[in-house]
Amino acid sequence: MTTPVLEARGVTMRFGGLTAVRSVDFTVNAGEIVGLIGPNGAGKTTFFNCLTGLYVPTEGTVSYKGTVLPPKPHLVTQAGIARTFQNIRLFANMTVLENVLVGRHTRTKEGLWSALLRGPGFKKAERASEERAMELLEFIGLAHKRDHLARNLPYGEQRKLEIARAMASEPGLLLLDEPTAGMNPQETRATEELVFAIRDKGIAVLLIEHDMRFVFNLSDRVAVLVQGEKLVEGTSDVVQADERVIAAYLGEPFEGDPGEAEAAEVEAAEAAAEASPSTTSSTKGEAK
Amino acid sequence: MTETTKTPAPDAMPTPPALRGLIPLPAAAARALLLAGGIATAASAFLAWTWTDEFPGDLTFNGYPGGLQWLTFTAGVLTALFALASYGVRGLGWLLPARNNAPLVLTALGGFTVTWFTVIAISVELGGVVNLEPGGWIAAIASLLPVLGAFALPQERTAADGTKETLKAYIAKPDRIPAPQATSGWVQRAVITAVTIIGLGVFTYGIDTEYGQLFVGYLFVVTFAMWAIHTAGLLDRFSALVAANRSFTLAMGFAAAIAFPFTQTDDHYANIGVNILIFGTVALGLNIVVGLAGLLDLGYVAFLGVGAYTAALVSGSEFSTISGVHLPFWASALAGAAASLVFGVLIGAPTLRLRGDYLAIVTLGFGEIFRIAVNNMDGDSGPDVTNGPNGIANIPDLNLLGFNFGQAHDIGGFTLGRFANYYLLMVLIMAIVVLVYTRAADSRIGRSWIAIREDETAATAMGINGFRVKLVAFALGAALAGLAGTVSAHVTYSVVPTPYQFAGSTPPNSAFLLAAVVLGGMGTVAGPLLGAALLYLLPEKLVFLQDKSLLAFGIALILLMRFRPEGIIANRRRQLEFHETGQLDVPKQTTLTDEPAVTKAGA
Secondary structure, three states, X not given: OOOEEEEEXXXXXXXXXXXXXXXXXXXXXXXXXXXXXXXXXXXXXXXXXXXXXXXXXXXXXXXXXXXXXXXXXXXXXXXXXXXXXXXXXXXXXXXXHHHHHHHHHHHOOOOHHHHXXXXXXXXXXXHHHHHHHHHHHHHHOOXXXXXXXXXXXXXXXXXXHHHHHHHOOOOOEEEEEOOOOOOOHHHHHHHHHHHHHHHHOOOEEEXXXXXXXXXXXXXXXXXXXXXXXXEEEEOHHHHHHOHHHHHHHHOOOOOOOHHHHHHHHXXXXXXXXXXXXXXXXXXXXXXX | OHHHHOOOOOOOOOOOOOOOOOOOOOHHHHHHHHHHHHHHHHHHXXXXXXXXXXXXXXXXXXXXXXXXXXXHHHHHHHHHHHHHXXXXXXXXXHHOOOOOOHHHHHXXXXXXXXXXXXXXXXXXXXXXXXXXXXXXXXXXXXXXXHHHHHHHOOOOOOOOOOOOOHHHHHHOOOOOOOOOOOOOHHHHHHHHHHHHHHHHHHHHHHXXXXXHHHHHHHHHHHHHHHHHHHHOOHHHHHHHHHHHOHHHHHHHHHHHHHHHHHHOOXXXXXXXXXXXXXXXXXXXXXXXXXXXXXXXXXXXXXXXHHHHHHHHHOEOOOOOOOOOOEOOHHHHHHHHHHHHHHXXXXXXXXXXXXXXXHHHHHHHHXXXXXXXXXXXXXXXXXXXOOOHHHOEOOOOOOEEOOEEOOOOEEEOOEEEOXXXXXXXXXXXXXXXXXXXXXXXXXXXXXXXXXXXXXXXXHHHXXXXXXXXXXXXXXXXXXXXXXXXXXXXXXXXXXXXXOOOOOOOOOOOOHHHHHXXXXXXXXXXXXXXXHHHXXXXXXXXXXXXXXXXXHHHHXXXXXXXXXXXXOOOOOOHHHHHHHHOOOOOOOHHHOOOOOOOOHHHHHO
């Protein structure tokens, strides 16, 4: 539990004048499920993209198991970090099995020559890849749909397939970007079990989520990102109790509230009106 | 695989009595009219249609059809056959697996179109309807009868949606086609063999058409007949057969391709054949780039040029700037492919960092740069490499193991001329390219090409090095085009810069190559070959259209893209995309349960 799988140090991402992520330090340990929450526009997905090399962070480094990752998505995946996307990005016109096989890309070696010559090594590797892919499809429960086009799957199954595709790259860390977005309660519960099962396979999980019950049920630790900065990090209880988090989501009642005085005034006026009903009626008449 | 999804449905034959055709006739009478009309149409082909042999094909004989009359005859026979099958005549049931009326309508329309086209062509060309003999009038009326009969048949409402427009319902393919009975392996192979022989016959007939009118009529009949066969569900059944006997079909295809020059007596048609093969091979190479990797390359013909120029330079031609060098063919073929590969990498390395439209524009520019550079490397405005616009002429014929390609050879009683020799060489090259294409497509690298095409961001997030994989596709496509180019240099005796341009009225040029791929069907093997054959034959045969041929070509392209956007031969993905039922994009069958329906497991 102590070796960090992922270690982000001082990650900052600026788009022109806008600082989307501001010097975030973040670690995920082996075998952990970590949740990343925050209001809309807090920079969660930007942070994800920095971690996976889709964005080159303006400052800071990301390292996986002690080695600093180059900001190239395919190298990050090669190193052992796989991800899913907030809006599903499957290869829509490929079959379910092919989608998972594409996920195997970094763990197989066969190049063009091997494909053209079709030696015994090629066939063996293809068969092994397919077996592994089928295992994953069994794991998420889509094995019976292996030859369907990804585009034709129902929404929930597309989400699952995306997870299977990411797992095919045999990652040490899986990043899930809103895995339950648009799901009904049953599907969310199923996803919850799936994430636990993934953790039990020894894969650390980092997830962005808006479904608070889902996040707090699952996560060993939760980090809160607000306006690009990490506000709090801790266990579910700590984060849930933190007033700053509540404030970030609901807005805070700040001290010297001008509403307080007004409320007192209104109350006083009401009290006065009750005391002398005649005045009230006369004011009404004047108003007419 | 396909037939398992199309489970036999008891309600496959919609016979609600309330349905009537467009023309108010009892269904029995309509059917009879169809049958009689079909027979009459076929019979009318035996009459004299005109009095003079000035109209090509000589349609003046009674008792023997000529030229276009053969096409009318074929269409009439097809109509009659489908009509008989719809009566449920024993032994013809296989013609109409779906038991629908659409094939009847389409074959009737085919007969009607080709006959009326002929009659009108006679009247226009000879200057008036007086040039029609009574036979011509009879044929026109006879071919109209089955159309009347067809539209008097009750139109099918394909059970799913009753909202199909009236006319469309007549020619729609039913959603469900009963699964065929299981057949043994040798029956399947016999069917594939028979279809290959018929296909070769039809194809050869098209290439051998001697005048434009005959080719137009041929296109009418073939289009309507194929369409009818498609709506009857026979094409689906055949593709299932092909899927079950893939290697056998491939072997039969190549056997047919090899057999082609033996059916020809005139080397001119072998010339057309070899040009189609060169064009088709290059289109297949482009298919890797466009169809698999999804990179729009508008300058692809330059790689054909690189191959051709390389082969010409090392061919030992006296006009070559390095005329002392005379490599054997295998070496010059490798050199051509290697030179194209190098150019592919050189052009690809800077351009493939771009996406979509930008890539298209830049490749278009590089294609033109090649042509202009070759045009200027004449010793005046540049180094003396290519002789500028004069090109490299007098490229000697190939000589492989003592077999001189320039001479006619007698093989088993058949005379193979110069072009037939090159044709056979091109068949070999095409076999290599087909092998490379299919093997590359069905592998780790092929999957990553498709993944890149589908979603580049997701593909890189899955660990695919997008740039590298795209460069491999680009270089491989270029090398295949270069390989075809080495043969084309020898076939045409000389290489000049002009054919290697972006757009022109004759193939090959980049626009035509791209059109062949898109028209035939992206991502398939047969598609680009068929597209290339069509696009080569159209300008070749329709010389009477002259400068309007590009206009006609454009209109044809627009129509095809409107009505069959996936190309003539749809690839498996496209087919699943458009025709797999019981899925999310087919709302009527969507299951709302969380549990996946187990019955779909077979799909």
